[in-house]
Amino acid sequence: MATKRRPVTAAQQSGRHRTVKGRHRPSNVVRTSVEDIQPIGMLRADTDSALNTEEQRAVVWGTIFRVIGTPVVALVGLLNTAIIVKETGEAVFGVVALISTISLLFPFADLGIGAVVTSASSRPGNIADDRIAVATIQRAFRVLSLVSVGLVAVLITVMAFDAWGTVIGLTTGPDDRWIVTVAASIFALTLPVSLGTRILIGIDKNQLAVLILMSNSVFGLLITFGLLFSGATGIWYAIPGVAGALIGNVLGTIVALRMSGIGSAAFRSPPADLADAKLLSGSAWMLVASVGLPLGLQSHRVILSHLSTPEELSRYALMAQIYALGWSVFSTAGMAYWPVFVKRRDDHDGTVSLWLKIVYAFGGVSIVGAIGITALGPFATSILSSGRVHTTTVLALAFGLLLVVQCIHLPSGVLLTTPTEMRWQAFCIMAMGVISVVGGIAVAPEYGAAGVVFVAAAAVLTAQVFPDFANVPKLVRRRAPTPDDESAPAVAI
Numbered sequence: 001m002a003t004k005r006r007p008v009t010a011a012q013q014s015g016r017h018r019t020v021k022g023r024h025r026p027s028n029v030v031r032t033s034v035e036d037i038q039p040i041g042m043l044r045a046d047t048d049s050a051l052n053t054e055e056q057r058a059v060v061w062g063t064i065f066r067v068i069g070t071p072v073v074a075l076v077g078l079l080n081t082a083i084i085v086k087e088t089g090e091a092v093f094g095v096v097a098l099i100s101t102i103s104l105l106f107p108f109a110d111l112g113i114g115a116v117v118t119s120a121s122s123r124p125g126n127i128a129d130d131r132i133a134v135a136t137i138q139r140a141f142r143v144l145s146l147v148s149v150g151l152v153a154v155l156i157t158v159m160a161f162d163a164w165g166t167v168i169g170l171t172t173g174p175d176d177r178w179i180v181t182v183a184a185s186i187f188a189l190t191l192p193v194s195l196g197t198r199i200l201i202g203i204d205k206n207q208l209a210v211l212i213l214m215s216n217s218v219f220g221l222l223i224t225f226g227l228l229f230s231g232a233t234g235i236w237y238a239i240p241g242v243a244g245a246l247i248g249n250v251l252g253t254i255v256a257l258r259m260s261g262i263g264s265a266a267f268r269s270p271p272a273d274l275a276d277a278k279l280l281s282g283s284a285w286m287l288v289a290s291v292g293l294p295l296g297l298q299s300h301r302v303i304l305s306h307l308s309t310p311e312e313l314s315r316y317a318l319m320a321q322i323y324a325l326g327w328s329v330f331s332t333a334g335m336a337y338w339p340v341f342v343k344r345r346d347d348h349d350g351t352v353s354l355w356l357k358i359v360y361a362f363g364g365v366s367i368v369g370a371i372g373i374t375a376l377g378p379f380a381t382s383i384l385s386s387g388r389v390h391t392t393t394v395l396a397l398a399f400g401l402l403l404v405v406q407c408i409h410l411p412s413g414v415l416l417t418t419p420t421e422m423r424w425q426a427f428c429i430m431a432m433g434v435i436s437v438v439g440g441i442a443v444a445p446e447y448g449a450a451g452v453v454f455v456a457a458a459a460v461l462t463a464q465v466f467p468d469f470a471n472v473p474k475l476v477r478r479r480a481p482t483p484d485d486e487s488a489p490a491v492a493i
Contacts, residue, residue, distance in 0.1 A: 072214070093314050113143060141192050158181070164181070183239055184242075189246060193253045195253065199256040209335075288426040296460070299433075315381075316453075319395050326373060330406075337415075338414040341414060341417070378393055401457040412464075416472065416475060432463035
């Protein structure tokens with residue numbers, strides 16, 4: 001039952017915020033009914049546009065950890081890939097890479113809920129004391145657990161009809177039926193535990209999220225060694241990538257729930273008085289966006305496997321690993337700005353100014369990265385494959401251009417996260433996906449890996465970067481201000 005509202009003072013409007021040392025100040029909040037609660041995506045935070053100490057730490061240390069850790073991850077990747085290429089051969093390696101990176105093909109499997117959890121975790125104050133944030137995380141875990149079980153059932157059905165050769169376009173032998181099912185099922189089980197890194201990013205612990213994600217590669221390498229010593233061959237090497245990700249995400253969820261103070265409460269049902277609240281508001285549009293992203297940026301493997309040669313697929317898979325090392329640094333820094341933008345949704349001018357600064361910074365540094373990929377990519381892939389797979393400078397240049405346009409768009413992606421803005425993003429992403437797929441199908445038979453990557457870069461530029469500069473400032477300034485008496489909503493107990 002809702003209580004009557006009390007007059008709200010300026011001090012009370014500020015709510016309960018994190019301090020630099022992580023301690024909290026007590027705060028009186030306005031209690032209101034469940035029906036009056038705003039969707040997570042439309043919450044307000046009265047904060048200065050400049051980054052506070054905790055936010056600066058998350059951005060800077062997260063990026064530093066990624067930069068320092070990139071050589072380690074690269075070394076792990078070099079060793080892991082070298083072992084797999086040696087044990088599988090050039091043709092089979094492409095199929096193994098396709099299966100082991102299945103999460104890149106199906107990021108929409110989380111139904112867009114991961115993005116909503118990041119925004120919920122970014123709310124001002126102590127997340128463990130925020131009933132709306134905790135209830136959102138509880139519902140997210142329950143929904144994704146059901147999705148995970150449903151996906152496993154679908155995968156078993158595909159196995160029962162022995163249809164994996166049709167699905168992936170290539171086959172390596174009779175073991176595919178079982179091993180591909182196991183690998184895909186491991187990916188499905190990763191969905192609910194992937195929320196851990198989302199929570200860490202939201203509570204300004206981006207550096208921990210980076211360490212957790214980097215650990216995936218280490219766990220994968222250890223599993224590869226296990227397969228090597230056991231005498232496994234061929235398609236079996238599709239297992240380490242997804243299994244390493246599962247172990248790393250389980251660890252990340254344990255750390256996130258401890259750091260946030262939520263603990264085992266995350267696995268309980270949301271309170272009865274929040275049963276009808278739209279806790280996952282905006283996730284539907286994020287789901288649409290999550291379908292478009294793999295269409296435009298990860299469908300190349302499938303297109304090449306059907307319309308080109310196994311050798312072209314292997315060249316693409318190897319150069320994509322080099323690209324991923326550079327992209328991971330930028331995406332880490334970019335994701336750290338998600339909670340920064342969430343906390344400043346009422347500061348329209350400050351938000352636009354901060355967005356432009358980040359765009360220019362990311363764009364400038366990404367050009368340097370693109371030059372490095374173009375110059376060193378073919379040499380690096382030769383080392384990765386022990387000279388068995390030969391890539392070209394043209395393919396490296398294509399990935400370099402893709403890196404630049406992706407980095408220029410990245411700040412817009414973490415800024416526009418309200419339900420209305422996610423809808424706009426979804427349309428742009430789907431347009432990008434359609435352009436990339438149609439163009440990729442057209443060029444793959446003749447131009448192979450380089451052709452599909454050039455098309456993807458052009459699609460991002462046309463359907464995302466140009467619309468960003470034309471519309472982001474207008475979308476931000478259209479945000480309705482949050483009424484003063486709704487600045488810190490709570491639920492009557």
